[in-house]
Amino acid sequence: MRAGCFCSLLFYVWLTPLLLLLHRIKASGLKLRFCTNETQATRENFVKKLQGMGFDISVAEVTAPAPAACRILKERSLRPHLLVHNDLVPEFAEIDKANPNCVVIGDAAENFTYANLNEAFRVLIGMEKPVLISLGRGRYYKETDGLKLDVGAYMKALEYACDVQAEVVGKPAEKFFESALAEMGVPAQQAIMIGDDIVNDVGGAQRCGMRAVQVRTGKYRPCDENHPHVKPDAYVNNLAEAVDVILQQL
């Protein structure tokens, strides 16, 4: 399970310490938004799961890749071949999928089979101009049973095989952060992203003009601090420390 949250902040964290911290942020009057690359569940189910854990969160507070992708598909009359997690398929219920003219790839997890990857590849390579839409470009993530390859790795495989560049919907795409900011009504200069992913959270937010703090938890690795291109505005050891620092400065 991966989650992120915004305020004039934006968090991307493991859930355990979040419960009380969210109350503190909301009580301070700061605006808050969850910004997630979660593509293993519909936004509704993602929110239900968090609500079931006691979080005060609504669907309207979450920015996620699949609804953003559906808007693009409708705008451009694209009919997707889906390579996504079974639990995400309902997000595309209203989209015409007959005779596909693009491929949409998400974190399909167990659906990343040899057969499914070959099928998605054949659909793409059969197009005059292959269109590949990727729900994020994450390299890997951590689950209870260890690190796992994320959608970005499989996106790269298809990009290379078909000699195309994917259109990325989700972090770190600028449009994704911009739409989250617009939904909050907060300019980038007044927003802070807090996340554990040096490229997707920190780098993506900074390119939009936001400040960004990296949390030394979750998928953080010490070598992130020597990243050749991305330097966070600050590091914190955990989310509680981030909230402390921010609230002290109000």
Next chain:
Amino acid sequence: MRAGCFCSLLFYVWLTPLLLLLHRIKASGLKLRFCTNETQATRENFVKKLQGMGFDISVAEVTAPAPAACRILKERSLRPHLLVHNDLVPEFAEIDKANPNCVVIGDAAENFTYANLNEAFRVLIGMEKPVLISLGRGRYYKETDGLKLDVGAYMKALEYACDVQAEVVGKPAEKFFESALAEMGVPAQQAIMIGDDIVNDVGGAQRCGMRAVQVRTGKYRPCDENHPHVKPDAYVNNLAEAVDVILQQL
């Protein structure tokens, strides 16, 4: 089944029309060598299969990636975690594989499962300096039941996830062509590569100073003729045409 052959030539072709053509080439006195990225079988089994189809070919006439990789592993005391086809595993029988300090990836086909890819990724990301050795960098190939992703696509996935660059053994690596030329005792300027892969066959050979002809069969696609970087010295519609043209010029 994929195969390639050399002479002062080098072919990469589907096998059907090869039988008589090989006799014509050998009878002409030209030197001939098979140069293959085949990693779904040991070199011995690959040759046995061809011999069973009537081909006059010996193991010593074949240049293939796995034996080349074994030489590298021994030279550098590398202990591989293997992500390869089951039928290729015997090539690595004499290599120490305990406590791996590198990953070797080949065209693992059905072994390209979600679990196996995650496992190879975890081995790599756990190293201080990840070492990834790839038996080729092919994008895709054609089998009787359609196009399939080749090792290069999965190599790219791991490269991206671990932020490393793979060391490629096999076409189009210059060293691979150079060793094939050395084994024949033919300078690059007197050798011609004939293959169906615009990048791996044609591009790789040309970078070594060889001339290269693309055959409009197998994995050839019309858009190859507009490739932004690689221009074959000539096109032929099939292997027979290539042999005709070359023998006429002797």
